[in-house]
Amino acid sequence: MSQVIIHANSNGGVSVTVPTGELPINEVLAKDCPAGAIIVDDSTLPQGADSSFFDAWELSGSTISVNFTKAQAIKLAQYNAAAVAEAQKRQLNTLAGIANDVADADFTAKLQADRAAIAAATTTAQLVAI
Amino acid sequence: MAGTIAADVLMDGAGNSTAMDNAIYGSAKAWVNFNAISGSSCVIRTSYNVSSVTYNSTGSYTINFTNAFVDANYSWFTTTSADFGSDWLFANINTTTSSATEAVPTTTSATMQLYGRGSTTHNSKYVNAVFFR
Numbered sequence: 001m002s003q004v005i006i007h008a009n010s011n012g013g014v015s016v017t018v019p020t021g022e023l024p025i026n027e028v029l030a031k032d033c034p035a036g037a038i039i040v041d042d043s044t045l046p047q048g049a050d051s052s053f054f055d056a057w058e059l060s061g062s063t064i065s066v067n068f069t070k071a072q073a074i075k076l077a078q079y080n081a082a083a084v085a086e087a088q089k090r091q092l093n094t095l096a097g098i099a100n101d102v103a104d105a106d107f108t109a110k111l112q113a114d115r116a117a118i119a120a121a122t123t124t125a126q127l128v129a130i
Numbered sequence: 131m132a133g134t135i136a137a138d139v140l141m142d143g144a145g146n147s148t149a150m151d152n153a154i155y156g157s158a159k160a161w162v163n164f165n166a167i168s169g170s171s172c173v174i175r176t177s178y179n180v181s182s183v184t185y186n187s188t189g190s191y192t193i194n195f196t197n198a199f200v201d202a203n204y205s206w207f208t209t210t211s212a213d214f215g216s217d218w219l220f221a222n223i224n225t226t227t228s229s230a231t232e233a234v235p236t237t238t239s240a241t242m243q244l245y246g247r248g249s250t251t252h253n254s255k256y257v258n259a260v261f262f263r
Contacts, residue, residue, distance in 0.1 A: 004171055005182075009186060009187075011186075011187060013187055015184050015185065015186050015187075016171040016172070016184065016185045017182045017183070017184040017185075017194075018164075018171055018172045018173070018174055018182055018183050018184075018185065019181065019182045020162070020174045020177040020180050020181060020182060020183070020196075021174075022177065022179070022180065022181050022196045023181045023182075023196060027181075028181050028182045028194075031181060031194070031238075032181055032182045032184065032194040032238075032239070033184075042171060045171060054185070054187065054188055055187050055188050078250045081249060081250050082217070082246070082247055082250055085247040085249075086247065089247075107217070107247075110215070110216060
């Protein structure tokens, strides 16, 4: 079982410091982390799908929980930013007479899958079409 | 074992030589190779003169040095793999949780961030950083 160091950060989230093993973890805690940081077993961190929502983690005492409202907003913003960028690239390709390539098709398929997943949990009016 | 070898030139048995400055200033003073999408935090594969890596937010990592640099004017570069199945990525040095925010390097740590299309931040399976001074 490995140990890591956790602390609340200025973004309202949680930072996780992972020692390399060059120094004992207590020295890493004192040297690399702010006051209030604590050592925990990494098995106590959110696991599985919850680990995907790292930016929505919140720390209370030594317990980390996932703020799912925040997680949903983060995912929505990521999707819309990626969809807008891809749409702009396609517009430029069209203007320049350049065909969209295989990578564009793969990326579009991924965006469409993301859109479908997010649409199941939010309103489609919030989603940029792709 | 302690001791000092003082020399201006290093030479091998075949007569190939290099100035000692090349060995001193041309050697990486710190490096790290880590996986940032393994479970809930980073998994560090190998490192040298790096005490820890702090996972700040998606795609944002602070590399903490075991022994501090003499100043913060080191040269460093980073590489990253793609976020496989998701997007191509590029790595920025000295940026923190926003592309608009400078993370000033210090003698004890440096911060980097990984971006994909649309300026979205991503984690990556293969992240490398190397430091020279």
